[in-house]
Amino acid sequence: MFNNPTHKILIIGLLAILFITLSGLAVLQGPVDIPFNTILTILSEAILGTHHDTIIAWQQSIIIDVRLPRVLIAMFAGASLALCGLITQSMFRNPLASPSILGVSSGASLGAVIAIYCGASLLSAWSIPLFAFIGAGITLSIVYRIATNQGQSNIATLLLSGVAISALNVAATSLLLALSLNNWDVARMIIYWTMGGLDGRTWDHVFIILPIICSGFICLLFYSKPLDLLLLGEQHALSVGVDVKKTRRNLLIISTAMVGASVSVVGGIGFIGLVVPHILRLILGPSHRYLLPASLLGGAIALMSADLFTSVFFKNSEIPLGVITAALGAPFFLFLLIKQRVVIN
Amino acid sequence: MTDSIINENNLKANHQPLLSAKSLSFSYGKTEQLVNTNIQAYAGEFIGLIGGNGVGKSTLLQLLLGLLTPQQGEVLIEGVSLNKLKRRDIAKQMAFVPQFIELPFSFSVEEVVSMGRNPYLGAFQLASKADTDIVKQAMHTTDITHLAKRKVNQLSGGEKQRVIIARSLAQQPKVILLDEPIASLDISHQFETLDLIQSLTQQNKLAITAIHDLNLAAQYCTRLILLSKNEAGKVTVVADGKPQAVLTAENLQKHFNIKADIVNTQKSNYAEASTTTIQLTNIRPIKKRT
Numbered sequence: 043m044f045n046n047p048t049h050k051i052l053i054i055g056l057l058a059i060l061f062i063t064l065s066g067l068a069v070l071q072g073p074v075d076i077p078f079n080t081i082l083t084i085l086s087e088a089i090l091g092t093h094h095d096t097i098i099a100w101q102q103s104i105i106i107d108v109r110l111p112r113v114l115i116a117m118f119a120g121a122s123l124a125l126c127g128l129i130t131q132s133m134f135r136n137p138l139a140s141p142s143i144l145g146v147s148s149g150a151s152l153g154a155v156i157a158i159y160c161g162a163s164l165l166s167a168w169s170i171p172l173f174a175f176i177g178a179g180i181t182l183s184i185v186y187r188i189a190t191n192q193g194q195s196n197i198a199t200l201l202l203s204g205v206a207i208s209a210l211n212v213a214a215t216s217l218l219l220a221l222s223l224n225n226w227d228v229a230r231m232i233i234y235w236t237m238g239g240l241d242g243r244t245w246d247h248v249f250i251i252l253p254i255i256c257s258g259f260i261c262l263l264f265y266s267k268p269l270d271l272l273l274l275g276e277q278h279a280l281s282v283g284v285d286v287k288k289t290r291r292n293l294l295i296i297s298t299a300m301v302g303a304s305v306s307v308v309g310g311i312g313f314i315g316l317v318v319p320h321i322l323r324l325i326l327g328p329s330h331r332y333l334l335p336a337s338l339l340g341g342a343i344a345l346m347s348a349d350l351f352t353s354v355f356f357k358n359s360e361i362p363l364g365v366i367t368a369a370l371g372a373p374f375f376l377f378l379l380i381k382q383r384v385v386i387n
Numbered sequence: 388m389t390d391s392i393i394n395e396n397n398l399k400a401n402h403q404p405l406l407s408a409k410s411l412s413f414s415y416g417k418t419e420q421l422v423n424t425n426i427q428a429y430a431g432e433f434i435g436l437i438g439g440n441g442v443g444k445s446t447l448l449q450l451l452l453g454l455l456t457p458q459q460g461e462v463l464i465e466g467v468s469l470n471k472l473k474r475r476d477i478a479k480q481m482a483f484v485p486q487f488i489e490l491p492f493s494f495s496v497e498e499v500v501s502m503g504r505n506p507y508l509g510a511f512q513l514a515s516k517a518d519t520d521i522v523k524q525a526m527h528t529t530d531i532t533h534l535a536k537r538k539v540n541q542l543s544g545g546e547k548q549r550v551i552i553a554r555s556l557a558q559q560p561k562v563i564l565l566d567e568p569i570a571s572l573d574i575s576h577q578f579e580t581l582d583l584i585q586s587l588t589q590q591n592k593l594a595i596t597a598i599h600d601l602n603l604a605a606q607y608c609t610r611l612i613l614l615s616k617n618e619a620g621k622v623t624v625v626a627d628g629k630p631q632a633v634l635t636a637e638n639l640q641k642h643f644n645i646k647a648d649i650v651n652t653q654k655s656n657y658a659e660a661s662t663t664t665i666q667l668t669n670i671r672p673i674k675k676r677t
Contacts, residue, residue, distance in 0.1 A: 263510075278502075283477065283478030328494055
């Protein structure tokens, strides 16, 4: 761990450089080879509005309509998953908490699967996000209401009811999948969607996720100090002037919106929300002044590199992104479990 | 002579209590914890909250802090109901030292003590010179300056206790509530902590502390409040006053199930020799007839 604030800022700077490099690489890299110069011309035309006659339409379309939205979505979804992981871990003072433990992710998934099952997803790109939000919101309000008695929310109850509701959501998702098996197109869509991925994402998806993640991150900046205080416990935070009930409620709403947004766009991508903030906390210490920007960058880096990894090493096999993040994240999760005592409460 | 006594009485009567609880009732679900509890506490008092295990001392402290909301009644600080105040404004007046101090994350001692300045700082505002001076002073008072750069999760129980008390001091509160601050300390640190709290009350702060050791309570506290079941079997304040008025043979027998010889002594830490208190010796349990 680095104690010197200058070192911490340096590390965040390094993350920023890595972030920029990776996003550049991700635009350059793809199943179709397009020369570097052409890509620069296409981008300069898109950004500066200069006109070039040399641009080939299909190449332009690949860069602007396929690769760019893909990179942006990986960026924003990764960032939001890591941020949500960070705030749930801090709020529940549990280094192994994540949005999926509260059932929010599975709620969002169920909503999205309902949208696919009843055909709403064919009507508009917005229907999956909308249903995912509703699913996440309903799940969170049920979990929160069960755990809150007379304005006091018990954290153990919150986590346990999250696990229970999550199981219910997963069961409902499987039921819908089973019911749709006689219609292979729908079933395939559901299966592929629940595995999570970035294929076929468009600018519509970018515009769904962009405003939510940006406004969510800005809101979170205001909670940097309260999050530090909550880490030391409810009584501590309350004693030094944090309105714990209100803060916790607002943080839950922000994280639901962000999880809903990212799940609706990239599907079920696990372990980034768990692992990224955890590693960063080991490096930078517990202060959210550094952890918030670092998680934003770290989450984006993690998902972009997972995507890059997939496209470089499994070029033609179409392995879903969720499989890669889980395959890399799960062993790490187990490592943490073995190394650290699980503190619930 | 008579005039001055009348004046003093008038002063007390007109003087607003710093912290008061008005007919507080609280229950967890259907289990009643506290019923119709009234307390008026004034600046400069060192109040010991005594009573058996599970009688609701912590609950009362949490109600006074506003961590729990009473079903009936209200808590007033300088005559203003807690419900009407923002948490930040309450934190400028009242600090709390919880019983179980878990500090699992690796903040430094200095960082934790600085958190006491939170109610005075905006969301993005950094600590000023004045703030850091207050933090340094708080660490000096609690004798943890040498620990400033250490991580709180590597400290011993007694050190953590002092860190949290320092954090409370950094809040510059008028009231400090402590939940059994000496329960996990060795005997010399028990004295140190109580000396520290006493010096704060001598600077006209109000301290209310839950405490199990009746002798230390009698030695240090200017006033004791005994929480126990009343005749109707409901938990409330059953005795409130100077140690010698609360720790009577009858109360010890009835509410603590013990017998003891009660000896008059001097309060060692006070300069005025006239301050007397009591000491319990030969404490023995009352054997229950089966």
